[in-house]
Amino acid sequence: MTVQRPAERTHIHPGLTQIIAAQEDIFVRRQPRSRRLAADAGRHLAGGVTSSWQITAPQPVWLSHGRGSRVWDVDGNEYVDLHGGYGAALAGHAHPAVLRAVQGQATRGTHFAQPTPDAVAVAEELARRFGLPQWRFANSGTEATMDAVHLMRSITGRDLIIKVEGCYHGHHDSVQVSVAPGAGEAGPEDKPYSAASSTGIPRAMTDLTLIASFNDTGGVARLLGEHKNQVAGMIIEPVMMNAGIIKPEPGYLAELKALLHQHGALLTFDEVKTGLTVGPGGVTKDENVQPDLITLAKSLGGGIAVAAIGGTHAVMGHVASGGYEMVGTFNGNPLAMAATRAMLTEVATPEAYERIGKLRERAETGILRQIQQHGLRAHVVTAGAKGCVVFSPEPVCNYRGFLGVDDRFSHAHWLYQHNRGVFLPPWGKIEQWLISVQHEEADIDRLVENFAAFARAATNA
Numbered sequence: 001m002t003v004q005r006p007a008e009r010t011h012i013h014p015g016l017t018q019i020i021a022a023q024e025d026i027f028v029r030r031q032p033r034s035r036r037l038a039a040d041a042g043r044h045l046a047g048g049v050t051s052s053w054q055i056t057a058p059q060p061v062w063l064s065h066g067r068g069s070r071v072w073d074v075d076g077n078e079y080v081d082l083h084g085g086y087g088a089a090l091a092g093h094a095h096p097a098v099l100r101a102v103q104g105q106a107t108r109g110t111h112f113a114q115p116t117p118d119a120v121a122v123a124e125e126l127a128r129r130f131g132l133p134q135w136r137f138a139n140s141g142t143e144a145t146m147d148a149v150h151l152m153r154s155i156t157g158r159d160l161i162i163k164v165e166g167c168y169h170g171h172h173d174s175v176q177v178s179v180a181p182g183a184g185e186a187g188p189e190d191k192p193y194s195a196a197s198s199t200g201i202p203r204a205m206t207d208l209t210l211i212a213s214f215n216d217t218g219g220v221a222r223l224l225g226e227h228k229n230q231v232a233g234m235i236i237e238p239v240m241m242n243a244g245i246i247k248p249e250p251g252y253l254a255e256l257k258a259l260l261h262q263h264g265a266l267l268t269f270d271e272v273k274t275g276l277t278v279g280p281g282g283v284t285k286d287e288n289v290q291p292d293l294i295t296l297a298k299s300l301g302g303g304i305a306v307a308a309i310g311g312t313h314a315v316m317g318h319v320a321s322g323g324y325e326m327v328g329t330f331n332g333n334p335l336a337m338a339a340t341r342a343m344l345t346e347v348a349t350p351e352a353y354e355r356i357g358k359l360r361e362r363a364e365t366g367i368l369r370q371i372q373q374h375g376l377r378a379h380v381v382t383a384g385a386k387g388c389v390v391f392s393p394e395p396v397c398n399y400r401g402f403l404g405v406d407d408r409f410s411h412a413h414w415l416y417q418h419n420r421g422v423f424l425p426p427w428g429k430i431e432q433w434l435i436s437v438q439h440e441e442a443d444i445d446r447l448v449e450n451f452a453a454f455a456r457a458a459t460n461a
């Protein structure tokens with residue numbers, strides 16, 4: 001994992017608003033069918049989409065199909081897909097190994113609610129990669145982190161948890177707290193408030209989630225001291241990936257673990273996003289810090305919905321003994337297990353990671369060259385297959401730094417890429433690109449060329 005130094009500040013085009021308006025106009029004109037579908041869909045699909053984050057400006061993009069590193073929208077426009085289904089398409093699209101596994105299992109039955117041998121093979125491989133010996137499965141990242149939080153509470157008999165400001169762990173009550181608080185509701189930086197991130201969550205739940213800043217062990221020590229013997233554990237994205245990409249400072253994760261254990265509390269690494277994408281064994285392996293629990297989802301199933309929860313013998317023994325009932329009709333679904341097995345054994349291979357590493361370097365150096373050439377106030381952060389441009393000259397080390405980044409640049413950049421055939425994830429500065437095992441050098445060159453066009457426009461060079 002590498003962080004590029006920011007370029008020096010120079011001239012910024014004053015007409016960013018006009019650039020956005022012009023690009024949104026092109027965007028809409030290229031996609032008349034998407035526009036009609038978006039308008040009609042609202043009759044029976046709430047908000048005209050299947051998840052609220054699909055409502056993006058200037059209009060949702062309706063897709064027709066995907067193959068390899070590409071996707072096509074319903075208007076027939078082709079894109080290099082670096083959106084990757086919000087980080088779930090490390091395999092790319094219609095990967096032959098995933099297809100074989102899914103087709104093979106589909107002909108033998110898609111659901112039993114009884115274990116199948118693939119589940120053992122998957123658990124064994126996850127244990128080897130992530131160093132935690134015991135595993136269970138679920139269907140989404142939200143379910144996995146919900147089980148992790150329940151488990152920390154169940155084992156310790158304590159109600160409070162600590163969460164990091166700006167981390168996202170899915171949409172259950174305990175973690176929908178201070179995900180993206182505005183400056184007015186976030187409180188002081190050294191003592192962030194617990195701000196509800198969604199309606200429909202009782203204050204009584206929000207109050208059970210204490211908030212600390214990323215890269216601040218002092219804040220966690222303070223919370224543990226103020227709430228002695230009441231904190232069940234802490235959940236954290238060990239590399240923040242719902243605020244661009246923010247990396248842990250050296251020693252931070254190890255210190256957190258020591259602090260929590262000193263106070264009888266547990267540590268969960270939410271690797272739903274980072275899991276297989278930063279490397280074969282996630283941040284856990286890269287940083288050589290083993291938490292008590294790990295949650296995985298997104299890219300794990302090669303595009304099929306699946307999640308995993310891994311734990312130490314001490315933690316998962318509590319599940320095995322019935323101390324906590326970890327349940328779900330579709331847990332360990334045979335289709336998902338077959339796809340995951342293929343993903344782990346045939347897709348996310350050492351050779352694939354090596355290839356992705358070269359493409360990452362190509363993207364990083366190419367974009368950085370453009371940033372420097374045009375004097376753009378920006379820098380590049382990458383972690384394995386993931387990367388993003390942060391439109392700030394300063395490195396960002398926590399959510400407060402991220403809050404200060406002007407989102408208009410990310411949106412303008414996203415539009416520029418989209419209108420020129422590269423599909424980055426929407427939601428501007430929050431998200432990252434994902435390079436899949438099926439991307440080629442030409443795909444990355446297109447990303448860099450489009451970035452150059454954007455840099456020229458944004459700096460009026």
Ligand SMILES: Cc1ncc(COP(=O)(O)O)c(C=O)c1O
Pocket residue numbers: 086139140141142143145168169170171237241242270271272273297298
């Ligand atoms: C780090 C992290 N954890 C959990 C989740 C929730 O996953 P899901 O959307 O599969 O419920 C997400 C989703 O973006 C995530 O980024």
